Amino acid sequence: MTANTRAQYKTQAHIIKALAHPTRLFIVDELARGERSVRELTDMIGVEMPTVSRHLSQLRNVGIVDDEKRGAQVFYRLRVPCVLNFFKCVEAVQRDGGKEARQNTVLEMSCVA
Amino acid sequence: MTANTRAQYKTQAHIIKALAHPTRLFIVDELARGERSVRELTDMIGVEMPTVSRHLSQLRNVGIVDDEKRGAQVFYRLRVPCVLNFFKCVEAVQRDGGKEARQNTVLEMSCVA
DNA sequence: AATACAATTAGCCAACTCGCTAAATGCTGC
DNA sequence: GCAGCATTTAGCGAGTTGGCTAATTGTATT
Numbered sequence: 001m002t003a004n005t006r007a008q009y010k011t012q013a014h015i016i017k018a019l020a021h022p023t024r025l026f027i028v029d030e031l032a033r034g035e036r037s038v039r040e041l042t043d044m045i046g047v048e049m050p051t052v053s054r055h056l057s058q059l060r061n062v063g064i065v066d067d068e069k070r071g072a073q074v075f076y077r078l079r080v081p082c083v084l085n086f087f088k089c090v091e092a093v094q095r096d097g098g099k100e101a102r103q104n105t106v107l108e109m110s111c112v113a
Numbered sequence: 114m115t116a117n118t119r120a121q122y123k124t125q126a127h128i129i130k131a132l133a134h135p136t137r138l139f140i141v142d143e144l145a146r147g148e149r150s151v152r153e154l155t156d157m158i159g160v161e162m163p164t165v166s167r168h169l170s171q172l173r174n175v176g177i178v179d180d181e182k183r184g185a186q187v188f189y190r191l192r193v194p195c196v197l198n199f200f201k202c203v204e205a206v207q208r209d210g211g212k213e214a215r216q217n218t219v220l221e222m223s224c225v226a
Numbered sequence: 227a228a229t230a231c232a233a234t235t236a237g238c239c240a241a242c243t244c245g246c247t248a249a250a251t252g253c254t255g256c
Numbered sequence: 257g258c259a260g261c262a263t264t265t266a267g268c269g270a271g272t273t274g275g276c277t278a279a280t281t282g283t284a285t286t
Contacts (some may be wrong), residue, residue, distance in 0.1 A: 001157060001159065006135065007137050009136075009142075010135045011207065012135075012138055012204075013133055015206050016132050016133040016138075017133035017155060019133075020126050020129040020130035020133040021273090022119065022123045023121035023274090024126075025125055025126055025129075026122050027278090038233060038234090045114065047276090048276065049233070049234090050233085050234070050236095050276080050277085050279085052233095053233060053235090054234085054235090054275095059236085061207050064206060069233090069283095070153070070283090071283065071284070072231065072232050072233080073230090073231095073232060073233085074234090074284090076216075076233075079209065080205055080206045082202040082205055083202055083206070085202060086202070087125070087200060089193070089196055090125045090128050090129060091125075091189065093128050093193045094124065094125075094128065094176075096176060097138045134243090134244085150263095151264090160244090160246090161245080161247085162262080162263070162264090163245095163246080163248095163263085164244070165247075166265090167244080167245095168244090178279085182253095182263090183253075184253065185252070185253045185254065185263080186263085187262075187263060187264090193274095226269060
């Protein structure tokens with residue numbers, strides 16, 4: 001592996017990592033429906049606004065979402081809709097695979113999915 | 114958000130997190146070319162075998178890869194090829210977005226990609 | 227200008243991640 | 257059975273993550 005290749009994987013991992021958290025997945029899912037203010041998202045998620053704000057800036061830093069300040073509020077938008085395709089594949093992983101996952105929560109998952 | 118929905122996002126995040134590391138991305142990429150033994154992967158990556166082994170079991174635990182023991186060796190296979198689509202989308206994120214990413218490494222990225 | 231609300235930043239702490247080395251397990255060939 | 261290789265497991269330590277509260281910044285309203 002060359003240094004360049006290694007750097008490339010690192011950058012990609014950084015982007016994927018931005019999606020690797022339940023709250024941030026929820027945010028992406030919600031923003032797929034339209035733009036939302038930080039307050040709106042905070043009210044839906046069960047954590048404090050500063051925490052939500054940090055999740056949002058994480059998504060923004062890698063370019064997945066976009067923000068626009070209007071008045072006192074900041075609205076966030078999904079910038080790269082293709083990340084929604086991740087969900088489909090992840091569901092496929094849930095169905096087809098997952099030894100540990102199957103032991104834990106996937107069975108209950110397949111009930112609600 | 115119901116408890117079930119929350120659990121669902123948690124499970125999905127767990128799967129995505131398994132991909133959110135440079136070494137594991139490399140492994141997935143390499144396994145897309147065919148099965149590989151732990152030794153083979155270790156020789157390509159610059160870390161010790163125990164570390165590679167743990168990355169592999171992380172991928173196996175969420176069902177992304179599969180292992181088969183033949184003799185003294187263990188061969189790993191990609192089980193859910195759709196994860197390769199992640200790469201395409203991640204490249205789109207790299208191109209279209211990424212404030213921080215743009216500052217850091219994306220420019221050099223777009224040269225090698 | 228004073229108050230109130232929206233959002234971010236800073237600082238703290240518990241939990242997790244990922245590298246390593248050492249030890250354990252399992253198979254192969256002598 | 258013993259030696260040697262392949263792999264995994266265990267245990268350690270540095271660094272990161274994600275929650276919180278408190279403090280800061282910026283806008284709107286009175």
